[in-house]
Amino acid sequence: MAFHMLERPCPHKPKPVFMxxxxxxxxxxxxxxxxxxxxxxxxxxDLMTEDIVKxxxxxxxxxxxxxxxxxxxxxxxxxxxxxxxxxxxxxxxNFRVLLINxxxxxxxxxxxxxxxxxxxxxGSGVQLFDxxxxxxxxxITDHKxxxxxxxxxxxxxxxxxxxxxxxAVLTVWTKGFNCEGVVGKDVVELLHAAFKRRGxxxxxxxxxxxxxxxxxxxxxxxxxxxxxxxLILGTGTNACYIEDLQNVKTWTGDDGEPRQxxxxxxxGAFGNDGNLSFIQTDFDKAxxxxxxxxxxxxxxxxxxxxxxxxxxxxxxxxxxKNHLLxxxxxxxxxxxxxxxxxKYVSEIEGDDVTNFTVTRQIFDELELTNHNEQDYRLVRxxxxxxxxxxxxxASAGIACLLNKMNKKEVTVGVDGSLYRFHPFFHDLMMEKxxxxxxxxIRFKLMLSHDGSGKGAALVAAVASKLKDxxxxxxxxxxx
Amino acid sequence: MIRAELNENELEALRRLGGDPIxxxxxxxxxxxxxxxxxxxxxxxxxxxxxxMPIPDTPQSGLTxxxxxxxxxxxxxxxxxxxxxxxxxxxxxxxxxxxxxxIPNSNYMPGDRVIIVPDEAIISSGYKEYIPIxxxxxxxxxxxxxxxxxxAMLPGGALTAFAAxxxxxxxxxxxxxxxxxxxxxxVGAGGxxxxxxxxxxxxxxxxxxxxxxxxxxxxxxxxxxxxxxxxYDIIHWNEEDHExxxxxxxxxxCRGGVDVIIDYVxxxxxxxxxxxxxxxxxxxxxGGNSTADTNxxxxxxxxxxxxxxxxxxxxxxxxxxxxxxVADKKxxxxxxKVVPVEDANQVFEDLAESRITGRVVFKFGSQxxxxxxxxx
Numbered sequence: 001m002a003f004h005m006l007e008r009p010c011p012h013k014p015k016p017v018f019m020x021x022x023x024x025x026x027x028x029x030x031x032x033x034x035x036x037x038x039x040x041x042x043x044x045x046d047l048m049t050e051d052i053v054k055x056x057x058x059x060x061x062x063x064x065x066x067x068x069x070x071x072x073x074x075x076x077x078x079x080x081x082x083x084x085x086x087x088x089x090x091x092x093x094n095f096r097v098l099l100i101n102x103x104x105x106x107x108x109x110x111x112x113x114x115x116x117x118x119x120x121x122x123g124s125g126v127q128l129f130d131x132x133x134x135x136x137x138x139x140i141t142d143h144k145x146x147x148x149x150x151x152x153x154x155x156x157x158x159x160x161x162x163x164x165x166x167x168a169v170l171t172v173w174t175k176g177f178n179c180e181g182v183v184g185k186d187v188v189e190l191l192h193a194a195f196k197r198r199g200x201x202x203x204x205x206x207x208x209x210x211x212x213x214x215x216x217x218x219x220x221x222x223x224x225x226x227x228x229x230x231l232i233l234g235t236g237t238n239a240c241y242i243e244d245l246q247n248v249k250t251w252t253g254d255d256g257e258p259r260q261x262x263x264x265x266x267x268g269a270f271g272n273d274g275n276l277s278f279i280q281t282d283f284d285k286a287x288x289x290x291x292x293x294x295x296x297x298x299x300x301x302x303x304x305x306x307x308x309x310x311x312x313x314x315x316x317x318x319x320x321k322n323h324l325l326x327x328x329x330x331x332x333x334x335x336x337x338x339x340x341x342x343k344y345v346s347e348i349e350g351d352d353v354t355n356f357t358v359t360r361q362i363f364d365e366l367e368l369t370n371h372n373e374q375d376y377r378l379v380r381x382x383x384x385x386x387x388x389x390x391x392x393x394a395s396a397g398i399a400c401l402l403n404k405m406n407k408k409e410v411t412v413g414v415d416g417s418l419y420r421f422h423p424f425f426h427d428l429m430m431e432k433x434x435x436x437x438x439x440x441i442r443f444k445l446m447l448s449h450d451g452s453g454k455g456a457a458l459v460a461a462v463a464s465k466l467k468d469x470x471x472x473x474x475x476x477x478x479x
Numbered sequence: 480m481i482r483a484e485l486n487e488n489e490l491e492a493l494r495r496l497g498g499d500p501i502x503x504x505x506x507x508x509x510x511x512x513x514x515x516x517x518x519x520x521x522x523x524x525x526x527x528x529x530x531x532m533p534i535p536d537t538p539q540s541g542l543t544x545x546x547x548x549x550x551x552x553x554x555x556x557x558x559x560x561x562x563x564x565x566x567x568x569x570x571x572x573x574x575x576x577x578x579x580x581x582i583p584n585s586n587y588m589p590g591d592r593v594i595i596v597p598d599e600a601i602i603s604s605g606y607k608e609y610i611p612i613x614x615x616x617x618x619x620x621x622x623x624x625x626x627x628x629x630x631a632m633l634p635g636g637a638l639t640a641f642a643a644x645x646x647x648x649x650x651x652x653x654x655x656x657x658x659x660x661x662x663x664x665x666v667g668a669g670g671x672x673x674x675x676x677x678x679x680x681x682x683x684x685x686x687x688x689x690x691x692x693x694x695x696x697x698x699x700x701x702x703x704x705x706x707x708x709x710x711y712d713i714i715h716w717n718e719e720d721h722e723x724x725x726x727x728x729x730x731x732x733c734r735g736g737v738d739v740i741i742d743y744v745x746x747x748x749x750x751x752x753x754x755x756x757x758x759x760x761x762x763x764x765x766g767g768n769s770t771a772d773t774n775x776x777x778x779x780x781x782x783x784x785x786x787x788x789x790x791x792x793x794x795x796x797x798x799x800x801x802x803x804x805v806a807d808k809k810x811x812x813x814x815x816k817v818v819p820v821e822d823a824n825q826v827f828e829d830l831a832e833s834r835i836t837g838r839v840v841f842k843f844g845s846q847x848x849x850x851x852x853x854x855x
Contacts, residue, residue, distance in 0.1 A: 094715065113714075343721040
């Protein structure tokens with residue numbers, strides 16, 4: 001059987017969820033909390049709008065959930081970006097170094113993935129940045145770039161407080177990292193310190209540090225100038241958008257043109273103060289309790305890839321324990337936290353509904369021995385509910401931003417495995433955003449592939465241009 | 480708990496090897512019995528290890544091998560298939576203990592260091608300290624400069640990897656006539672994968688502008704070890720990631736696609752991934768440790784002129800070639816550690832849980848039975 005993901009869901013008449021006599025009401029009782037209404041989503045949007053305003057107000061910012069950090073990126077690319085740039089992409093166990101050549105609309109990329117071993121993820125900050133510098137050096141050597149001046153853009157996808165285009169202070173580690181000596185420090189400085197320790201990379205300088213949402217926005221804007229929102233739907237979830245400077249009461253930068261700045265929402269933390277308890281299910285609470293950061297990233301835990309499989313697993317296990325699935329017979333794997341991979345949700349929902357070949361295969365992998373067609377349909381239904389809720393929750397967030405910005409036409413640049421590989425995510429979001437936004441707004445959802453590479457290079461290009469202008473200005477004033 | 484199927488006699492023998500005091504049995508018979516003191520003068524004095532297992536009679540036209548090292552071979556696929564580890568398995572090395580009176584040629588002498596050519600009759604025969612060999616051509620003498628624990632690994636994993644790598648070489652050479660760079664992907668960074676990296680270098684040379692060796696595995700630790708063994712690059716096939724992501728990552732690393740794949744894992748997913756990234760005229764070489772069947776589109780296979788080939792069984796000539804290559808230092812041996820055979824159960828459990836990187840070889844007679852210390 002080939003795991004070919006369908007480009008579009010195949011047109012078929014949806015089969016009924018319930019076949020043989022089964023206690024429908026028992027199933028519905030267990031699963032109903034996952035099925036939210038438009039009222040829920042509208043209430044969420046109102047709460048989110050309030051929280052965003054709190055994030056951008058200096059008095060309420062320290063206690064705000066949605067921090068809305070200004071990114072110091074003021075504009076999207078204008079198409080004149082030129083030259084060779086290095087980009088770094090650090091957001092998980094795979095760290096990428098990229099060489100990007102920009103020539104107007106044309107972008108050429110070469111990259112290499114380096115693995116970050118666990119002991120470095122949990123070791124010292126010095127070790128981490130030494131390892132990163134080492135990987136960059138290997139890449140430069142392999143590509144014979146030793147003598148070349150290489151401005152570098154750094155996509156650093158962890159929550160940061162930005163103090164300048166090339167200054168980002170880590171506020172907290174996420175995604176399994178925990179290097180000591182980095183929180184509270186400027187990561188660009190730490191990177192440059194590693195370069196200095198080696199002494200063999202004098203031509204590499206980091207001009208800009210961004211996060212993956214900014215990369216998604218910038219990269220999408222390169223081909224679609226109406227892009228004003230960047231959205232990540234992957235292992236985690238986050239969004240950034242273009243905000244007018246007058247609304248950013250926390251702004252500490254200059255007041256010149258353009259009077260706008262990209263805001264990194266860090267919206268994963270929405271709900272940290274408990275204001276999402278009206279939609280949290282038992283499954284969400286269980287996941288939160290057993291997570292590495294209980295009480296944090298509540299909104300993210302209901303949406304992103306890191307948790308989606310687990311939500312489905314908990315629902316499936318509850319059904320099973322009530323003898324509504326597999327005649328009550330489970331397996332060691334199904335009972336193991338984290339073992340129902342999020343990709344199963346995508347694969348099951350993309351499965352052929354006549355034969356359920358992929359679903360059966362997954363049950364085999366989980367070593368479930370007792371399953372029939374009723375089980376396949378019901379598990380598919382669970383996956384539908386979980387992914388639909390995630391898509392709609394993300395849609396409510398986007399609708400909130402679109403309404404706040406109130407621009408007539410906006411493109412949303414999206415990246416991340418959930419959006420890219422789930423068969424229905426795009427369509428679900430299109431439908432739901434449309435239902436929740438003001439009628440005068442028109443929007444598009446566009447895949448922004450490789451924002452972390454291309455986006456970082458573009459921002460470095462802009463920074464490089466600004467720096468040159470700055471240098472020329474200073475030289476001019478000396479005369 | 481994984482058991483190496485040791486019975487009571489065998490467990491008794493292991494305990495004695497561990498240094499427990501010896502209880503003599505009156506119906507014990509051995510052709511090579513030596514007494515030892517029943518108590519130790521002090522803890523640093525080592526008795527000669529005595530086995531409760533009778534030494535078997537030496538076949539008239541054959542010989543008896545005293546087992547010194549046995550390679551530990553077990554993996555999570557075998558657990559999934561509900562198989563127990565084979566003991567002593569295919570990797571046995573030792574010293575000739577005695578030669579039969581009617582042995583056809585006089586090339587074999589007691590004290591010779593030898594490896595045993597894998598034989599169905601021996602593979603699952605359980606814990607044995609002496610193995611009778613009917614046909615002396617089923618043992619091969621080990622060159623002096625090859626450590627016996629290294630030689631032990633050759634008839635098993637190394638030979639399988641050699642057969643796979645030789646098969647791969649044919650295809651690589653065919654493709655080198657039309658391509659400037661051939662990419663070879665090894666799926667599975669366990670013992671077999673590590674041997675394959677080393678053997679690929681031995682058979683294909685070290686020029687990574689024309690042949691590149693990649694290794695994929697779920698375990699980052701194993702991948703890092705594979706990188707130390709000199710492959711061109713490693714690719715993390717993280718089971719949690721979406722399949723398309725894994726395809727992208729693989730094609731990103733293997734520029735120009737993958738031409739030859741050696742799959743030691745053989746799971747449904749690993750085969751599907753392999754089929755997705757394989758180039759036209761590419762070949763997938765599969766081992767025999769699969770846990771599940773997979774589907775293959777015959778039309779796609781034909782359209783892309785691809786092939787799927789089972790690893791041929793290694794032969795004695797290849798085994799001799801391996802011994803000589805190690806002796807001549809043309810073939811580097813992968814990382815391994817030697818562990819007392821008393822720890823066998825724990826090692827098999829660790830292997831089943833993928834907790835071990837590199838190879839493990841069991842040493843028999845951990846109290847160094849080659850030395851006799853008389854403490855009277």
